Every structure is written in C-alpha cells, then in structure tokens.
Amino acid sequence: MTICNYKITTHESSTKWVVLIHGLFGSLDNLNLLAKHLAPDVNVLQIDLPDHGASPRSTNISIHFYAAAIRETLQSLNIASAQFIGHSLGGKVAMGLALDTPELVSSLVVADIAPVAYGHRHQKVFAALNHIDLASLENRAQATAVFAEMLDDEGTRQFLLKSLKKDHETETWYWQFNLPTLERDYTHLIDWPYSGTSSTVPTLFIKGADSDYILAEHQPAIVAQFPKAKAHIIQGAGHWLHAQKPSVFNSIVSKFILAQSD
Structure with a gap:
C-alpha cells in the first residue's frame, strides 16, 4: 500500500471533498491558489503524487500505480467519494481513477491534458x-x-x-x-493504458488556448471515454493555465465544482 503525502483544509459545515492533483515534476503546493479559493465551500485534499514532493518513492511508475496510490490514500482517510481536479499528469491520474474506480469520483476537472498517449516532449x-x-x-x-x-x-x-x-x-x-x-519510466507516464473504457462522470476539460496538449484531433478520444465531458478554453494561457490565469481558472473550476455539489 502506498499512502501519499497530503495536506487537508477542512470546512466546518461541508461533507464534500475536492482532491487536487499536480502535474509531472510538481508538488501539492502547485495548486495552493485553487485550494484557497475552494476552501470556503468544501473540504480540500492536496496530494503529492508518488515520486514527487514528500510522497514515497517508487520502483516502478505507471498511471495505474499512481491512480492506485491516490485511491489507497483516500481509503486511509475514509473518503468514499470526492470531486477531482488534476493538471497535466495529475489529470491523467484523475481520469484513470474515474475509469478504474468510478464510485470514488463524483466529478472531474481535467486541466490541459487529454486521454491519449503523448510523444516524448520532455x-x-x-x-x-x-x-x-x-x-x-x-x-x-x-x-x-x-x-x-x-x-x-x-x-x-x-x-x-x-x-x-x-x-x-x-x-x-x-x-x-x-x-x-x-x-x-517516462514512457509509462506519457502512455494512456485505458483505451476502450469509458466513464459517465460529469467532466470538465479546461484547455490553455496557447497550449498544444489538447488538440482538435483528441476530441474523438475525449468524447468516447468521457461522453458527459464539457470544455472550456482560457485565452492567453498555455499549459501552466492555473498559474498564468489563476483568477479565471479558479472561477471556472469552482463554478463547475459547486454546480456538481448541488
């Protein structure tokens, strides 16, 4: 069992949980501004992925393994269901969770990544x-x-x-x-091992207009695997959309999250 390092911000009157997952080379602090923005309304769990931040180091890395580590971390905290927000690699892991363990994911926000295999770009x-x-x-x-x-x-x-x-x-x-x-193990992280599966969880894909991580050619894969998906494009932002346009990004996320919480 792998329990990730995490940070919790609790809300005294809410039973809703939102889980924030950062991208490759990042840590839970990357989404601090979003966590602060959401904290007045819901309980927030920020997670360091394995091999990042203060989480345990792995011997073999994959999207499946990272998704399992997130699932085990939530189980250790007795969180039966949550809304997930993932940026880049974190978005892939969150999508994997929605496909592997649909009962754990009540809604999903995917920031600037698609459910596809990518070429080497790092x-x-x-x-x-x-x-x-x-x-x-x-x-x-x-x-x-x-x-x-x-x-x-x-x-x-x-x-x-x-x-x-x-x-x-x-x-x-x-x-x-x-x-x-x-x-x-980089090739395992840019891969997408979930082809042929789908999830009906409410999903929002947010793309940076200047980013090439989500392209028109990815739309069939998005629709096939997440048929309830909606999309929003942030102008003037690239792949680091949450840092480049924090106010816009946070507003879009919170509007979607709170709408699913009603």
Whole structure:
C-alpha cells in the first residue's frame, strides 16, 4: 500500500471533498491558489503524487500505480467519494481513477491534458535537470544559469526550480522529485493504458488556448471515454493555465465544482 503525502483544509459545515492533483515534476503546493479559493465551500485534499514532493518513492511508475496510490490514500482517510481536479499528469491520474474506480469520483476537472498517449516532449527538461551536478552545486543561482542556457521557457524554468531544495544539515542540494525513476519510466507516464473504457462522470476539460496538449484531433478520444465531458478554453494561457490565469481558472473550476455539489 502506498499512502501519499497530503495536506487537508477542512470546512466546518461541508461533507464534500475536492482532491487536487499536480502535474509531472510538481508538488501539492502547485495548486495552493485553487485550494484557497475552494476552501470556503468544501473540504480540500492536496496530494503529492508518488515520486514527487514528500510522497514515497517508487520502483516502478505507471498511471495505474499512481491512480492506485491516490485511491489507497483516500481509503486511509475514509473518503468514499470526492470531486477531482488534476493538471497535466495529475489529470491523467484523475481520469484513470474515474475509469478504474468510478464510485470514488463524483466529478472531474481535467486541466490541459487529454486521454491519449503523448510523444516524448520532455527531453530538454531531462537534459537540463541532469546537467546540474547536485554534488558540486553551491547555490541556486548556478542552477538558474544552467536552465537559462538549456530551457527557453521562463515558466518551465521557474516551475522546476521550485523543486530544488537544500538539506541544511548536510548542506547538499536535491530535487523533490524522483528524477532517475521518472526519467526511466517516462514512457509509462506519457502512455494512456485505458483505451476502450469509458466513464459517465460529469467532466470538465479546461484547455490553455496557447497550449498544444489538447488538440482538435483528441476530441474523438475525449468524447468516447468521457461522453458527459464539457470544455472550456482560457485565452492567453498555455499549459501552466492555473498559474498564468489563476483568477479565471479558479472561477471556472469552482463554478463547475459547486454546480456538481448541488
């Protein structure tokens, strides 16, 4: 059994639970603004995926395994049903839960990801991460300089640097995520092992207008697997839509979540 690290914000008069799941290389803090926005209305559970943040490290990674870890975490908290919001990889895991354990998922918000297999698109990220020699790293500025040379997108650079931490007892630097295993099993995370299954759970797909993670060609797969799906596009946002347009994103999510709670 794998119990993930989590953070709970409880609401004194609500029995409704909303679960927030971050994306690849992230942690539960990534969706803090959304958690604060939802907290006045529902109980909020923020989760570190396995191999991310303070959650346990895995030996074999897959969407199925991550979905099982989320399910086991909710079972340990006696949460029988919840509304799920997942960004990117977190969206894939949440969709997997809806297909594997439909009774656990009362509604679903999927942020900028589709139920399809993706091609390799993180080669430059892995190269940049591996180019940083943590054993000889003296300060964060050195890592920032490496990223500036190897990664074009400022948002990606800042996102990754959030997971660069220093152990002040040993004076050594480390990544919060399990880089070697994530890189080794990356093909399992970009895969989609649920073809041929479907879920009738109310689902909202939110796409960043400037992102290429959800394309017109993905619509048949979305409709086939989530026939009750609705869609919303956020203009002026890319893949990091929750960080680039937080007010718009939070408003869209809360409107959908509260409508399902009625």
